[in-house]
Amino acid sequence: MSDTTRVFTYALLTALATGLGAIPFAFVRGISPAVVAWTNAVASGLMLGASFGLVAEGTGHGAWETVAGATVGVGFILFTQRLLARSGVRLGQGRGPGAQRMLLMIIVMTVHSFSEGVAVGVSFGGGMALAAAITIAIAVHNIPEGLAISAVLRPRGASLAACVGWSVFSSLPQPIMAVPAFLFVEAVRPALPYGIGFAAGAMVFMVLVELLPEAFDRARRAPVALIVCLTLVAMVVFQQYL
Amino acid sequence: MIADPTLAVLTYSGLALLSAGFGAIPVALRQRLPPSWLGWANAVAAGLMLGVAYILMAAGLPRTPAIGATGAVLGIGFLYWTHGVAGTQELDLDRLGDPAPDYGYQLLLVNTLHAAPEGIAIGVAMTLSPWLGGFMALAIAVHNVPEAAVLAAVLKSRGLTLIQAAGAATATRVSQVLFAVTTFAVVAAAPGLAPWALGVAVGALLYLVMAELLPHCYRQAGHTSIALVAILAMGMVVLLAAGAP
Numbered sequence A: 001m002s003d004t005t006r007v008f009t010y011a012l013l014t015a016l017a018t019g020l021g022a023i024p025f026a027f028v029r030g031i032s033p034a035v036v037a038w039t040n041a042v043a044s045g046l047m048l049g050a051s052f053g054l055v056a057e058g059t060g061h062g063a064w065e066t067v068a069g070a071t072v073g074v075g076f077i078l079f080t081q082r083l084l085a086r087s088g089v090r091l092g093q094g095r096g097p098g099a100q101r102m103l104l105m106i107i108v109m110t111v112h113s114f115s116e117g118v119a120v121g122v123s124f125g126g127g128m129a130l131a132a133a134i135t136i137a138i139a140v141h142n143i144p145e146g147l148a149i150s151a152v153l154r155p156r157g158a159s160l161a162a163c164v165g166w167s168v169f170s171s172l173p174q175p176i177m178a179v180p181a182f183l184f185v186e187a188v189r190p191a192l193p194y195g196i197g198f199a200a201g202a203m204v205f206m207v208l209v210e211l212l213p214e215a216f217d218r219a220r221r222a223p224v225a226l227i228v229c230l231t232l233v234a235m236v237v238f239q240q241y242l
Numbered sequence B: 001m002i003a004d005p006t007l008a009v010l011t012y013s014g015l016a017l018l019s020a021g022f023g024a025i026p027v028a029l030r031q032r033l034p035p036s037w038l039g040w041a042n043a044v045a046a047g048l049m050l051g052v053a054y055i056l057m058a059a060g061l062p063r064t065p066a067i068g069a070t071g072a073v074l075g076i077g078f079l080y081w082t083h084g085v086a087g088t089q090e091l092d093l094d095r096l097g098d099p100a101p102d103y104g105y106q107l108l109l110v111n112t113l114h115a116a117p118e119g120i121a122i123g124v125a126m127t128l129s130p131w132l133g134g135f136m137a138l139a140i141a142v143h144n145v146p147e148a149a150v151l152a153a154v155l156k157s158r159g160l161t162l163i164q165a166a167g168a169a170t171a172t173r174v175s176q177v178l179f180a181v182t183t184f185a186v187v188a189a190a191p192g193l194a195p196w197a198l199g200v201a202v203g204a205l206l207y208l209v210m211a212e213l214l215p216h217c218y219r220q221a222g223h224t225s226i227a228l229v230a231i232l233a234m235g236m237v238v239l240l241a242a243g244a245p
Ligand SMILES: [Zn+2]
Pocket: A050, A112, A116, A141, A145
């Protein structure tokens, strides 16, 4: 196997791992407002925790570049929100604000995978010695992201198969971006902090503007806050051990 | 720079306490602050606190993630529990003109409790490095202004004079100084406690943002403006902290 094929195969495996995140939702069939609020809280904690990790990595490459990328990420969400609201989008049986939120979630997580794909490719660029370790780390990192997507999709009526499918879909940019990033490491490396900042900015803003306000609208504050904080801490620690 | 570190903690956290007095300025300028202003003020404070929690986490967690996480869970659990005992889980920090006598006491209690982990954050940051301690005190000082403004506005709407309202709002921050100095002294004497204190501060700050500051902001102003204000404040902290020597 050539190195390029190996990078692609490894990155594809990490994308498939994302689908595992849907499994805990096999038995969730919640339509109650509280379930939506609590799953929003789980997704918020996971995404904030993941963003903390990304920001730490991005500022290591360059703080200004990371913050500049994050600003574009915020703008991207604002723009996509307006676009979706105007288009009257439908997804499955869902429509209206629920369908918009589902679609926005899929878009945010998919777009954030582009920068992560670049990061994977660049890290492989250091040589194939660590390839297996990096692959496992990214694959495990992707599982909670599938969890976050399914947490938003499943209580709004998506089937389990759809949750798995969209989770895997959201990570497909990783193999697609990893290969060119691997082949042109030196050219791509300067763009890395911008991309990482973009991913973090988009995820944090998605949490602040969509997921948290909806959660606080639908359930009492204390359990929502508790779930967000505990998931966030778990996600940060989880990343430390990878 | 102040040579004696304990004196430095006292001075920095004391200045942060006094900066809460600036919160009286918007309250003095307007007879009655619009609700959206109170929402944005709390969003600024929330963003700054999220930024501070991130900085503490990035500075200390990688060395001892397990202890840090245990501390964080303790911090989160403690606040969850105290809110439960005090019956203040659903307390809005910014109800203008609510005359209920209980509301005043609950506000002062919640604000005093709120400031305590912020003091721990300053104290433990100081044990990691004087620069980080100073930065943490500065961030907390800036965030005290909008938080004190909200509290002073509510107290004034309940019939207190401007001076009384500003004085009470500043006084609730005394717990910041107490906890900053105590945390610094204890951790300096027993450095093994540093990751515990760090974890408690991070967990508590996160919980305060999620349980006290953010929920009601979204009702005072639009989702988009609240999210923008909060992420901007957070970004400023991240950017400025990257200038660490
Ligand atoms: Zn990710």
